Amino acid sequence: MKIGILVDEIAPGSAPKILGQTVQGLSSLGHSCEALVIVERDYYKEFSEIYNFHLKGVKIRYLLNEVSNFLKVFKKIDFKFPGFSFFSIHHILSFLLAPNVIKNREYDIIIAHCQYSTFAARSLKKFRKIPYLLLVWDPSPYTLKKIYSKTWLRIFYPFLYVAALLLDKFAISGAEALITSGKLHHKRFRKISNKPLEDLYPGCFPNKEFIPYAKREKAILTYDRWDIGNKPHIFLDLLENIDQDIKLKIGGFWHPEGIKYDFLKEIKTRNLETRIELLGPLDEKRILEVCSQVMLHVHPNEEAFGMQTLEAAGCGCCIIIPRGSGVTDLFAHGVHGYFPEKGNFQELLKYVKLVFSNINNSEKMGRRAWEIAGNYTWSGYIKRLKEIIGRYVDED
Secondary structure, three states: OEEEEEEOOOOOOOHHHHHHHHHHHHHHOOOEEEEEEOOOOOHHHHOHHHHHHHHOOOOEEEHHHHOOHHHHHHOOOOOEOOOOOOOEHHHHHHHHHHHHHOOOOOOOEEEEEOHHHHHHHHHHHHHHOOOEEEEOOOOHHHHHHHHHHHOHHHHHHHHHHHHHHHHHHHHHHOOOOEEEOOOOOHHHHHOOOOOOEEEOOOOEOOOOOOOOHHHOEEEEEEEEEEEOOEOOOHHHHHHHOOOOOOEEEEEEEEOOHHHHHHHHHHHHHOOOHHHEEEEEOOOHHHHHHHHOOEEEEEOOOOOOOOHHHHHHHOOOOEEEOOOOOHHHHOOOEOOOEEOOOOOOHHHHHHHHHHHHHOHHHHHHHHHHHHHHHOOOEHHHHHHHHHHHHHOOOOOO
16 A cells, blocks of 8 residues: 655654654555655754654655646745744745655555644545545644744634634535544534544653662753743743752753743743753654653643653653643553643642642552553554555555
8 A cells, every 4th residue: 555644744752753653664564655745844954853763764755746837936935924933935835846746556554643634634635546544733823823823823713713613614524533532522524514523542652661760860851842832931930939959851842942042031930940951852862861860851832642751651750741632542640640621820830739749659650651651652653653544445
């Protein structure tokens, strides 16, 4: 079977990991699988070590690089819509350009990641007779409210809400099925479509051994892609309300870098410099290392899944993430970690204090979380994905 994994761009964060593990995993099962990327960006050059870990040896086709010469003028139109982190004219143009690159029935099926990639996916279905499955994290209206309602775009919110709803309907209506990372958004998707819903939980690289808490730092770890809708300032509020011997380690990408500099200024204003360590982007080796050094991992935002939480559990951290996030389908509140109500700072603070006030119990929770996370590896993810694909395309 020939499978294309379609993404709009390979942005920093989870994108290179999921793309690389998917292509390599399906290829290892005997399928012909390659990455289809609408537009090439320079993130790979900036974070080559992290990208190479997952994407080395992966065949990547950058669709806009392959268009006919007379169409290359469209590649030069690199216009990003004001206020949005990623949405650009290239997404819309891919509807016209993708069939110029991909041949009729060149793939048996395409796995389209997120709504932006479906401009190309729907076009390929219509003009090249290639079906697609839509792997989606959040509904577009949910993302709009969560991220962009906090920016100047909120003045256009009613119009943008309708546009976001139409984008979801456009993306979903052409798909054979939706692949989600948990049950968080099932009801929202059910309101606009009766297409089959398939749950597919991401994997992790669990540590082979459990590190006792006596060998760990009394510290909180968090890492993510920090951007305009996801700033880590809540951790400064946490530090100001817990014991001063508890440290914070914060890793991940900053997009744009200005957010990092604003955060550093705020750290200095609050006199918290001695309690915070900025780690920068983390490759898989560093994730295993730092997650095995701390007692607690905190992710304060509700997520369709929450891959960092699974990775931290895979190293034996006690975990805190808002209830309802996809990863909480795998764990139990009070057994493996704590799942406060979304946006409830006082409840979040209560559980952070509880972790450090009873370290023996927290260690037991971390060990139980580590045992559960060991069941969710990338090889298991690929086996489950293969089963899903098999329900919608004939391997023969």
